[in-house]
Amino acid sequence: MGTSFSGFAKVDYQSLNAKQREVHNFHFIAGVLASYGYATYPVRDDWNGGDMFARHMLNGQSLLIQLKSRLTFDRKYQNKQLWIAFPDKDAVYVYPHDEVLAKYVEGRQGRSKPLDSSASWMKDGIVHWPAPTKELLELIQPYKLDV
Numbered sequence: 001m002g003t004s005f006s007g008f009a010k011v012d013y014q015s016l017n018a019k020q021r022e023v024h025n026f027h028f029i030a031g032v033l034a035s036y037g038y039a040t041y042p043v044r045d046d047w048n049g050g051d052m053f054a055r056h057m058l059n060g061q062s063l064l065i066q067l068k069s070r071l072t073f074d075r076k077y078q079n080k081q082l083w084i085a086f087p088d089k090d091a092v093y094v095y096p097h098d099e100v101l102a103k104y105v106e107g108r109q110g111r112s113k114p115l116d117s118s119a120s121w122m123k124d125g126i127v128h129w130p131a132p133t134k135e136l137l138e139l140i141q142p143y144k145l146d147v
Contacts (some may be wrong), residue, residue, distance in 0.1 A: 036145055041054075047064075048080050050065055076125065080097075082096075083097065092147065094143050100139050
């Protein structure tokens with residue numbers, strides 16, 4: 001073949017471009033899901049908002065998953081039965097978008113801070129956090145997968 005192998009070296013995630021990060025996240029999250037019994041398949045055409053299809057090997061449960069680099073709610077993902085997956089430190093979260101969004105909206109309304117008061121949600125229909133808040137971590141705790 002002509003090339004010599006010089007060993008493996010981990011890549012710095014921050015040095016990857018957006019597309020490379022998406023590929024990295026797909027494989028990383030797929031590996032974690034495999035530990036929980038899911039076989040995963042890429043969705044190449046972003047069908048119905050999904051990047052990944054996951055099917056449980058024993059019970060057949062299937063999930064259409066949108067990959068993100070952070071916790072995200074997006075108006076365009078509503079009513080599509082999408083799950084959102086993102087890595088966070090030593091865990092991966094895979095949560096049902098609409099269900100968790102509804103709980104988040106309810107919590108904000110209870111504090112008299114409706115989501116519609118968020119400029120980002122009103123303008124672009126999207127909110128996301130580089131690091132989940134304590135409130136959000138409580139909402140997604142049931143969907144935490146240990147690495």
